[in-house]
Amino acid sequence: MPLPKAELHLHVEGTLEPELAFELAARNGVTLPYADTEELREAYRFKDLQSFLNLYYELMAVLRTEQDFADLAGAYLARAAAQGVRHAEIFFDPQAHIARGVSLGTVVEGLWRALGSSERDHGISTRLIMCFLRDESADSALETLQAATPYLDRITGVGLDSAEVGHPPAKFREVYAAAAALGLRRVAHAGEEGPPAYITEALDVLGVERVDHGLRCLEDPALVERLVRERVPLTLCPLSNVRLRAVETLADHPLPAMLDAGLLCTVNSDDPAYFGGYAGDNFRAVRETLGLSEDRLRELARNSFVASFLEDDEERRARYLAEVDAYEFGDAVS
Ligand SMILES: Nc1ncnc2[nH]cnc12
Ligand SMILES: [Zn+2]
Numbered sequence: 001m002p003l004p005k006a007e008l009h010l011h012v013e014g015t016l017e018p019e020l021a022f023e024l025a026a027r028n029g030v031t032l033p034y035a036d037t038e039e040l041r042e043a044y045r046f047k048d049l050q051s052f053l054n055l056y057y058e059l060m061a062v063l064r065t066e067q068d069f070a071d072l073a074g075a076y077l078a079r080a081a082a083q084g085v086r087h088a089e090i091f092f093d094p095q096a097h098i099a100r101g102v103s104l105g106t107v108v109e110g111l112w113r114a115l116g117s118s119e120r121d122h123g124i125s126t127r128l129i130m131c132f133l134r135d136e137s138a139d140s141a142l143e144t145l146q147a148a149t150p151y152l153d154r155i156t157g158v159g160l161d162s163a164e165v166g167h168p169p170a171k172f173r174e175v176y177a178a179a180a181a182l183g184l185r186r187v188a189h190a191g192e193e194g195p196p197a198y199i200t201e202a203l204d205v206l207g208v209e210r211v212d213h214g215l216r217c218l219e220d221p222a223l224v225e226r227l228v229r230e231r232v233p234l235t236l237c238p239l240s241n242v243r244l245r246a247v248e249t250l251a252d253h254p255l256p257a258m259l260d261a262g263l264l265c266t267v268n269s270d271d272p273a274y275f276g277g278y279a280g281d282n283f284r285a286v287r288e289t290l291g292l293s294e295d296r297l298r299e300l301a302r303n304s305f306v307a308s309f310l311e312d313d314e315e316r317r318a319r320y321l322a323e324v325d326a327y328e329f330g331d332a333v334s
Contacts (some may be wrong), residue, residue: 001330002084005322006304007279008041010110011091011131011161011211012069014271015076015187020237024062024071032062033187044274049193050163052274069110074121077114079272080206081122083280086307086320089127090115091159104144108151115154117277125316127309128134129187132160133168133246134174137249141175145182153244155308158184159212160202164194169202176206185209185309187235191216192246196223203232210235210307228262233307237270238286250289259296266304270316294329300308301327 018037034040046052063069080088090164092111093206094104108128113128116324131150132141148155158179160172169188176186192213199217200210214234217223227234236255241247247254258265267286272278283300287294292300294312301324310317 001083001327002280003211003283003301003327003329004086004320005084005279005283005301006087006088006089006208006266006320007080007085007303008233008266008307009091009268009270010076010080010088010279011056011093011271012073012076013060013063013093013096014056014080014275015273016062016072016249016274017075020072020075021059021062022066024064028062028333029063030062030064031293044243046244046274049275052158052244054245056271056274057096061100063097064102064106066106066110066113069107070113072127073111073114075229076093076272077118077126079278084283085279086323087125087310087316088118088125088154089156089164089309091129091131091161093131093161094148095133095140097333098144098147104147104151108148108286111136112154113213116306117288123249125310129157129159129185130155130159131181132172133162134160134169134171134189135163138171138174141172143176145175145178149207149267151182152182154276155184156168157187158164158307159186160188160190160206161212164189164192165200168194168198169208170205175210180207187211190329192244196220199223199227203230209233213237214239218258224261224332227264231264233266233303234258235266235268236308237268237275237282237304239272240270240275243275250285253286253290256290256292256296259292261300264303264307266299267300297329298324298327 018040188202189208190198191213212231
């Protein structure tokens with residue numbers, strides 16, 4: 001049995017496996033510029049975040065109907081359940097779909113077809129986090145938040161993703177203030193490729209409650225001290241960091257040092273179809289390659305529930321934490 005865990009950094013569009021991409025392309029009459037799944041997989045060699053994003057946005061062309069989004073999320077939830085995920089806070093990128101003529105309603109209603117029955121079908125509780133594309137304008141983000149008004153009962157929070165460098169968090173001050181006023185939770189990618197100052201800005205200007213990635217905090221000891229003191233969760237994605245060359249190899253990943261420093265780290269998959277693994281695969285990789293002890297793995301699993309947006313259901317959080325505490329490690333996938 002796998003270690004129970006929450007997944008807090010997962011782009012649903014990044015769960016599009018090549019097989020499903022071709023299936024949806026055929027269903028929707030979309031032609032992909034790849035002969036087959038094998039040729040598509042060959043394109044999964046990235047040199048940085050942007051080279052990945054180019055493919056990530058290109059493949060979204062196959063997502064057109066509510067059922068497409070339902071199938072995408074359903075496939076993710078089934079895989080996540082098999083790897084011990086008990087709770088998932090799922091990102092989606094509405095602007096990338098609206099720009100292609102797919103309405104926000106199609107995306108949210110479609111995702112909800114899978115998320116609405118996730119507990120019954122997969123034993124996974126879910127939350128939805130709507131991300132703004134930081135390489136689009138601040139006005140576009142505000143328009144997106146406005147367009148989300150009819151769906152706010154299904155959206156727990158807002159996030160910030162896409163190309164980081166040159167798009168500092170402060171650009172989105174206004175839309176984050178508006179989101180906070182609506183009672184939405186706030187997270188943002190910061191310090192993946194961008195400098196530590198972006199992490200500070202995300203905390204101070206956007207008021208984020210969790211930092212997605214946050215890897216580059218290590219370059220600023222005062223910032224590390226603050227993150228520890230304020231118990232700001234970081235949603236790390238080790239296999240993503242290797243594939244996007246934020247670290248050279250997994251053996252170089254600073255996760256053990258970050259835990260030793262007292263940072264509230266969690267382990268997540270980011271875009272598992274592209275980066276070689278789902279949540280449990282990331283846990284197994286850090287266990288095997290970084291030699292994390294069982295105590296450390298249990299700490300990571302505990303952190304994932306502590307850092308989750310389960311304030312509206314503390315009973316459930318307590319139940320998940322009890323499952324982690326009772327977990328007995330074996331040889332199975334962590
Ligand atoms: N790792 C990542 N960083 C920024 N934006 C993303 N969108 C999907 N995955 C992302
Ligand atoms: Zn991400």
